[in-house]
Amino acid sequence: MGTRKLVSVVDDDEFVREALPDLLRSYGLEALPFGSAEDFLASEHLGRTGCLILDVSMPGMSGPDLQIELAERKINIPIVFITANTDSLGWEVPPSGTVACLTKPFSDAAILEAVNSALEMQGHLE
Amino acid sequence: MEHELSLVHVLPRMVWTASPNGHAECAGAGWLDFTGLAPEAAAGDGWRCAVHSDDIGALLGVWRATVDSGSPGEIGARMRRNDGTYHRFLLRLCPLTDTTGAVVRLCILHSLIPDRSTAATRADECGLDTNIEDIKRADADLRAHRLAAERAQADSVLIAREAELRRANQYLSIAQRLSHTGSYSRDVATDEQTLSEEMYRICEFDPKEPVTHEMVLNRIHPEDLEMFKEMQRRALASGSDFDMTYRMVMPSGAVKHLRSSSQRLTELPDRLVYVGATQDITQWKLAEAALRSNEAELRRANDDLLRAYRHIAEAQRLSNTGSFTLDFSKNDLYWSEELYRIFELDPSTTITLDLVKGMVHPEDVPAYLAAVEGAAAGLTIDFAYRIVTNGHIKHLRAVGHRIEHAGDRPMFVGAVQDVTESRLAENALRQGEALLTQAEAVSETGSFLWDLESGDIRWSDELYRIFEFEPHSLITLARIAGSVHPDDRSAMEEMIGRAHAGLDSEYFHRICLSGGSVRYLHFVARSFRDEARQLRYLGTVQNITERTLAEEAFDRVRSELAHAARAMSLGVLTASIAHEVNQPLTSLVTNAGTCIRVLKGPEPDVQLALTMAQRTIRDANRASDVIRRLRAMFSRKRAATEEVDLNEATREVLALSGSTLQSARIVIRARLAEDLPKIRGDRVQLQQVILNLVLNATDAMRSVNDRRRHLTIVTSCGGRREVSLSVRDSGTGVESGNVERLFDAFYTTKSEGMGIGLSISRSIIQGHAGRLWAAPNGDGPGATFTFSIPWDLAASNTEDAKEV
Numbered sequence: 001m002g003t004r005k006l007v008s009v010v011d012d013d014e015f016v017r018e019a020l021p022d023l024l025r026s027y028g029l030e031a032l033p034f035g036s037a038e039d040f041l042a043s044e045h046l047g048r049t050g051c052l053i054l055d056v057s058m059p060g061m062s063g064p065d066l067q068i069e070l071a072e073r074k075i076n077i078p079i080v081f082i083t084a085n086t087d088s089l090g091w092e093v094p095p096s097g098t099v100a101c102l103t104k105p106f107s108d109a110a111i112l113e114a115v116n117s118a119l120e121m122q123g124h125l126e
Numbered sequence: 127m128e129h130e131l132s133l134v135h136v137l138p139r140m141v142w143t144a145s146p147n148g149h150a151e152c153a154g155a156g157w158l159d160f161t162g163l164a165p166e167a168a169a170g171d172g173w174r175c176a177v178h179s180d181d182i183g184a185l186l187g188v189w190r191a192t193v194d195s196g197s198p199g200e201i202g203a204r205m206r207r208n209d210g211t212y213h214r215f216l217l218r219l220c221p222l223t224d225t226t227g228a229v230v231r232l233c234i235l236h237s238l239i240p241d242r243s244t245a246a247t248r249a250d251e252c253g254l255d256t257n258i259e260d261i262k263r264a265d266a267d268l269r270a271h272r273l274a275a276e277r278a279q280a281d282s283v284l285i286a287r288e289a290e291l292r293r294a295n296q297y298l299s300i301a302q303r304l305s306h307t308g309s310y311s312r313d314v315a316t317d318e319q320t321l322s323e324e325m326y327r328i329c330e331f332d333p334k335e336p337v338t339h340e341m342v343l344n345r346i347h348p349e350d351l352e353m354f355k356e357m358q359r360r361a362l363a364s365g366s367d368f369d370m371t372y373r374m375v376m377p378s379g380a381v382k383h384l385r386s387s388s389q390r391l392t393e394l395p396d397r398l399v400y401v402g403a404t405q406d407i408t409q410w411k412l413a414e415a416a417l418r419s420n421e422a423e424l425r426r427a428n429d430d431l432l433r434a435y436r437h438i439a440e441a442q443r444l445s446n447t448g449s450f451t452l453d454f455s456k457n458d459l460y461w462s463e464e465l466y467r468i469f470e471l472d473p474s475t476t477i478t479l480d481l482v483k484g485m486v487h488p489e490d491v492p493a494y495l496a497a498v499e500g501a502a503a504g505l506t507i508d509f510a511y512r513i514v515t516n517g518h519i520k521h522l523r524a525v526g527h528r529i530e531h532a533g534d535r536p537m538f539v540g541a542v543q544d545v546t547e548s549r550l551a552e553n554a555l556r557q558g559e560a561l562l563t564q565a566e567a568v569s570e571t572g573s574f575l576w577d578l579e580s581g582d583i584r585w586s587d588e589l590y591r592i593f594e595f596e597p598h599s600l601i602t603l604a605r606i607a608g609s610v611h612p613d614d615r616s617a618m619e620e621m622i623g624r625a626h627a628g629l630d631s632e633y634f635h636r637i638c639l640s641g642g643s644v645r646y647l648h649f650v651a652r653s654f655r656d657e658a659r660q661l662r663y664l665g666t667v668q669n670i671t672e673r674t675l676a677e678e679a680f681d682r683v684r685s686e687l688a689h690a691a692r693a694m695s696l697g698v699l700t701a702s703i704a705h706e707v708n709q710p711l712t713s714l715v716t717n718a719g720t721c722i723r724v725l726k727g728p729e730p731d732v733q734l735a736l737t738m739a740q741r742t743i744r745d746a747n748r749a750s751d752v753i754r755r756l757r758a759m760f761s762r763k764r765a766a767t768e769e770v771d772l773n774e775a776t777r778e779v780l781a782l783s784g785s786t787l788q789s790a791r792i793v794i795r796a797r798l799a800e801d802l803p804k805i806r807g808d809r810v811q812l813q814q815v816i817l818n819l820v821l822n823a824t825d826a827m828r829s830v831n832d833r834r835r836h837l838t839i840v841t842s843c844g845g846r847r848e849v850s851l852s853v854r855d856s857g858t859g860v861e862s863g864n865v866e867r868l869f870d871a872f873y874t875t876k877s878e879g880m881g882i883g884l885s886i887s888r889s890i891i892q893g894h895a896g897r898l899w900a901a902p903n904g905d906g907p908g909a910t911f912t913f914s915i916p917w918d919l920a921a922s923n924t925e926d927a928k929e930v
Binding site: 013015016018019020022023026027057082084103104105106107108111 | 704705706708709710711712713714715716717719720723724727738741745748
């Protein structure tokens with residue numbers, strides 16, 4: 001396991017921001033919610049984040065936009081996309097750093113597995 | 127004048143006439159006897175030898191004075207008798223003047239002057255010494271001798287003259303009869319009238335009765351009486367000669383025109399005795415009057431003829447009709463002015479049958495020759511032919527017949543009318559009528575004319591067809607009413623009322639045909655009064671059944687599509703609602719998971735678990751709210767799967783979007799495959815896709831101004847048991863790298879037209895187990911969107927896919 005263990009949740013839905021960190025904490029993980037991609041990029045927790053749970057569709061900067069922004073800043077954070085839409089994300093092969101794409105609603109097992117995979121991947125990258 | 131000259135001839139006195147320049151014209155018998163000259167010898171200057179040479183100069187002087195002054199002159203002159211002795215005469219020169227007063231002739235009368243010198247000479251011979259007695263005796267003897275000699279001489283002269291006179295009277299009488307000229311003399315003082323035989327005849331007096339002046343006056347025509355009296359009164363007052371023309375009324379009532387010339391006898395200066403000649407000029411007058419009236423008549427006839435000729439020429443010009451005569455015996459052809467104009471020939475051209483034949487249209491030459499032959503044979507001709515003149519064709523009609531009364535010379539007269547204009551108008555009219563009939567048939571529009579006064583209704587052929595009535599059968603209002611749909615009869619009655627009130631009408635009504643089907647008609651009529659002020663109703667009736675049915679079908683489709691459009695936008699909404707439902711579900715599941723996790727732990731945190739459980743309930747309610755809203759929106763049952771003819775669906779869409787395409791100045795080309803298999807699916811959804819593709823293409827071409835905006839829609843049946851439809855535009859096109867992103871839900875949120883995106887279109891096509899893709903045009907600007915759907919798939923396959 002790497003040094004960056006913080007799981008950052010970026011979603012415009014306040015109920016998801018409330019529920020998901022509580023679940024992760026009940027499994028002993030450190031989690032913080034962010035209401036938008038811009039908030040996350042501006043926070044001091046950016047460097048501590050070892051896994052990013054990212055909503056796809058958001059007002060302003062969307063999930064994929066944030067992924068591109070991070071890649072441009074050479075910040076490698078494994079990302080777990082979550083989306084309420086059944087629509088395609090627009091790519092056939094997910095960009096590198098994409099761990100999973102979960103369709104809402106998802107089970108706690110599925111999210112935990114994805115988060116753990118991400119943290120593990122992050123640890124390997126370290 | 128003739129009779130005056132003859133008078134000179136026969137007068138016993140010595141008298142002769144001469145021209146003013148001194149040429150003797152005619153000498154009387156007395157003069158010729160005395161001088162012993164033959165008339166030929168006396169003529170011209172010949173008479174001068176009969177005048178003593180010493181006296182001739184003075185005579186010519188008086189002669190000139192007489193001619194110059196116009197008044198009589200006198201001169202004494204010695205004349206040589208036939209025995210060579212000279213005798214003194216008094217010559218009286220009487221000038222005869224014409225109406226202008228110029229002297230035209232001189233009449234010279236000779237009177238003998240007793241010769242004293244002869245007696246004196248004889249006395250001298252007897253001796254101066256003879257006594258008075260002797261002288262007296264001698265003188266008496268001489269006187270007796272002289273008297274005897276004179277008497278003897280006078281007697282012989284008288285005898286000779288009597289014979290002469292008788293002869294002369296005979297001649298005179300004959301001459302008078304022949305010339306219808308009578309003579310008379312009148313002694314004014316005694317009113318003694320002497321009339322010649324012929325004069326009695328002219329005046330129709332009884333030759334046995336003496337004639338008085340009173341009797342003469344009674345004969346004078348009342349209108350001329352005043353003039354007659356006035357002329358005489360004036361002449362008598364001055365003692366001058368006079369001429370006059372007057373009329374006499376005979377006892378029978380006949381009127382005679384007479385001309386008299388009267389001269390006072392100058393030999394009797396102390397008495398007023400007139401002699402005159404009267405000529406009966408009635409025949410002349412009548413001839414003259416006849417001539418005058420003939421002349422006037424001729425002039426009038428000539429005027430009439432000229433006027434008639436002008437009228438005919440004008441009439442010919444107005445009616446474009448020329449005339450001709452043809453003399454077969456001389457092959458002589460005469461043309462009127464107008465005929466030259468019709469043939470466009472110079473009027474000086476000599477016309478021959480061959481010349482005309484050369485101008486006749488080649489196709490009409492046989493007919494022309496047949497007509498000429500017929501005319502020669504005496505047939506009446508009436509035929510139409512064409513001529514070619516100055517490069518253009520004229521239609522002519524010729525009629526003609528032989529003039530029977532022309533006798534042995536067969537004359538043919540005829541008229542040729544230029545009927546080009548009426549022929550052309552006739553053709554145009556015929557063509558116009560044919561065109562109208564055709565137009566009526568094509569537009570299924572019949573026309574009618576209704577004479578409200580007589581009740582007569584006339585229908586065009588097409589109207590009979592529309593009503594399915596027997597062509598040309600009698601039309602009555604009752605018969606029409608029998609066909610009109612029961613619900614529309616009140617409208618028809620209203621129309622009839624308006625027609626009688628002279629008002630125009632426009633109605634839509636239906637008629638029921640014998641087969642039970644219904645026809646929709648559009649009726650428009652205008653009322654007017656014809657030239658006889660009769661009220662008439664003219665109108666058209668158009669069969670608009672197909673249009674009406676199409677409109678009804680169109681309305682149905684439109685309302686279906688409008689509903690579908692709502693359903694579609696609900697579909698879009700549904701996607702976002704699904705998104706919204708998934709959000710509370712996500713937190714619900716997560717909260718429930720946390721709750722379980724908390725309760726399962728070694729030290730269950732009940733308080734936290736309760737919070738989670740409460741959040742769960744809250745999230746569930748939030749989700750159910752979303753679903754309830756969704757259900758409320760989907761009120762309509764979705765259309766069942768059916769067989770869909772993609773061509774028909776396409777045509778409907780094109781019809782629906784016609785106005786949009788038109789206003790965007792887009793040219794549509796539809797190439798729809800024949801025998802396209804039907805597919806199973808949701809017709810309305812598929813039409814939504816087609817419409818969406820058409821509207822997208824339209825949007826793509828909106829900014830195109832440098833080329834034609836072409837939209838080509840093609841249906842085809844592919845090899846893989848697929849039916850496909852493509853919409854190709856000539857718009858801005860797509861980048862090949864971005865083609866797939868067009869179908870991205872995020873990419874295609876632009877909402878125009880029906881507000882559905884390509885993503886939903888693709889979902890629909892996918893729901894029909896088909897594919898939807900886009901590609902830039904390889905051979906030009908623009909892009910082509912195509913979908914294909916398998917046509918043999920079971921309907922069940924499409925069912926769940928439609929729940930987009």
